[in-house]
Amino acid sequence: MMRSAQNVVVAVWCVVLAAGPCAAATSAASVQSPSPAPVATLSDKALSERVVAYQIDARFDAIKHTLDATEVLTYRNITGKPQDTFPFHLYLNAFQPTSTFMKEERRDRTGFEWKDKYKASAEVKSLEVVGMGDLTPQIKFIAPDDGNAEDRTVFQVKLPHPVAPNDSVQFKIAFHDQFGQVFARTGYDGDFMMGVQWFPKVGVWWQGAWNCHQFHANTEFFADFGTYDVKLTVPQKEVVGASGVQLDEVKNNDGTKTLSFRGEDIHDFAWTAEPGYRVAEGYFNGSMGNVKIRLLMQPGHMSQADRHMRIMKEAMKRFDQWYGPYPYKQITVVDPGNLRAGGMEYPMLITGDTTWWMPDGLRFVEQVVEHEFGHQYWYGMVATNEFEEAWLDEGINSYTECKILDDIFGKDKSGMNLWGMTESDDSQQRNGYLSAADYDPMTRFAYQYVNGGSYGEITYGKSTTVLFTLEKVIGEETLRRAIHTYFMKYRFTHPTKEDFLKTVEEVSGQNLRWYFDQAVYGTQVLDYRIYRANSDRLDWYAKDPPKEKKGETMYRTMVLVHRKGDFIFPVETVIKFDNGESVRENWDGKDRWVRYTYDKKAKLVSAQIDPESVVLLDKDLFNNSYLAEEDTRARWKIVNCWTWVTQMLSQWLSWLA
């Protein structure tokens, strides 16, 4: 998911661009019928272990925003142990005032008020285990994370007898959903409907135990791979998008239609429905064949459809070349009707986030769409535990997002190129990290961060910055190979942080524990600075020294480099002299400071740490260099702007006089 802070940008730009250009009625490359033609399903052989097989038959009431469904879940016990207790997620119950999710929202978001329209629920009407009978009375809500007895986002059921290793068990569940107005990701808004986290979903047996966390304000999801056969009955006017591919559509006599979808080797199933969606389609020809890109755009956003399509193709191309193939036959990109449902990833379906007036120079559309597509790799296929190791998907994904947008738009313009102002995507991530640098390590469980801000800035911003800085240590190309190796090795599994870190070490051939211990596991802050740099005449003590003469007068130049932070990192310093000479020094960075001294017939021009500006983890890039002769241009530029803004403020105020 993208950080919600970016939605603030939307609000701000709404105001700034109040007189902005109206949306042009440019249509996408191809706007086609709302009913997509069936596409072949995935492949002959399974790509994952397919622990689960869900068959869901659901009927959605678009008036009441309710859904009644039956779910048949076949679970393969490949845990190696007999299992008699199964936990299930009921995520929709998070949208209730006493849930852990809402308590955390209230704790972390100033001014957050509960509204009844947010209320949603998922109720299990019956639960039967084939061969063991009706176990509905056995359902017991649990709160493994915080013990909140009022939280009903996880329940468990105990079977009368265990399921033997390598056996399967089949659950038949009838459930009823009441959706609320979209608060986070799921729900309705007018005719718009986003059906996510909507069905009882079994936990994951992981590292020798069931992993089934409650739904928290900061957490996302974790589930086993498998197959999804979903029949969705909706009013005939609805345009529907979903995970998987659509196999069939049957019109019913009661004004509804039933759509059949199948998803293979995925670990969640999401759908959306809205009568007003405009459909645009395109194809990407990757190394595993054609992939259909299906855009579901809001009618008023068609001017943005081309941008969506373009960035999808560009991103897919680079992922295919750099990291690995996209093996599915389709990806659906949804332009949601509600910003709170935007910027989210589900297998084979992502939501973007835009407005009708978004200028090209703001890369917000590209950032969101690329980011969510990237999650098809980091979350979708490399299915890490988002509850416990959120940085593994959000961090790696934000890093690859930056690399791809840098490649497309240029390094300095991948975040913004508007009105003479530029900003890189990397810089946006780094600035996020700077605002919450030392509260939490990246390895903290998502729901244990000090607050939502720290979770976002560390999980996205710091992780990205850590990987950019890692480029300095092992090289950009090596890191790319490491990520490629990690993807190819761990796709369709649930790797851990150590799997990733060890892969980087193996590919680079380096022991990087010194770096990971500080950057990944620690909260140390990296800040080296040029504390002092100057040139002084060697004959400074002489009573009547000869006049200074360039190239003849001897100077002692001293450069003092200081480790201001507690993060230890090798420091490269370049010292330049006015005779054109340049000296490059390397320091292990372990002591608190190092002093370099030179006696030369030349004066200091500049001293600079990290001359290639790649150690983005360094908290203050301004103190990384020292110019012997001051350059006041930047200061005056800012002061001039500040003066003008004050002048305008004064002028507007004086209108009242």
Next chain:
Amino acid sequence: MSDQRGLLNEGFRRVWHYQRALWFIFFINLVLSHFGAAPTIHKLDWAADHSMQSRRLTDMFDYGTFSALSSNPEVNLFEVAGVSIAFSIVFFVIVLFLTGGILEAYRSGRRLTTREFFEACGSYFWRWVRLLILMGIVMIPVLMLVSLVWKQGTTPMGSALTEKTGFWILVAGMGAMALLLMCIRLWFDMAQVRAVVEEETGMWRNAGGAFKITFGNFRPLFWMYLRISILGWLVFALGLWIWTKMPAKHFGWTFLVLELVVLAGFGTRLWQRASEMVWYQRRFLAPLAVAPVTPAPITPVPDPLLTIAPPPPLSQT
């Protein structure tokens, strides 16, 4: 409406003739705003002047670099925003003070001596304060409406279904609010004009009289006010457009363009004031009551505001 012919021309002529008022206000604004910005100089000098990272702000304008610099705890640029706001308030008080002198100059149609000018400033100042309080009272419900329109517009903008509706509600609503605020401003502009021309001292009574005049002659008055406002907005937009097109490293020139925008803003506002005065005089005074705008010989006095004509007796209040 034949007496309105050439109204804007005459208003412009008076602004031009008494342009030292414009330059004076502009100069005060520039100086005070520079004082408002002064703390940033000291905050930035040690952080930016010797750093090569600053080049990302001069050779280009990298917003990420600026953002990192401004939020650096050792710089914390925006913590001095209060100083700028304080100087803006000082400027507001100064303009309130100068308004009496400026209107007196526009009334007389000639250059005032420094003494006349500041006597007029002082003699009207507290009347303007009272009018300001009255205007504040009138504006309270309008500002509440602005808040309501903002909420009505921005709430639907959160959803794509109603996004455009919300946007147009916001644009239309804020446009209507702006017009309403301009009407109120026009009303109190006329109250100030009336107070100067009629030597009115009772501001409640004066506001009432101005209300009748303003809304009894609303079309010509508002049309006059609006035309000049539109010109001001166009100059503002043009200035910003040029600013965005200029190379980032030529920040001296960009500053000059921005200063012209400020100058044009003050110029158009004074033009409105002068035109309102001309309108009032043409409407309510005998045609010959307006003194001819003929420059008198200049007495060489060093004070920049001091001018030529012998000080006529100024009505005391």
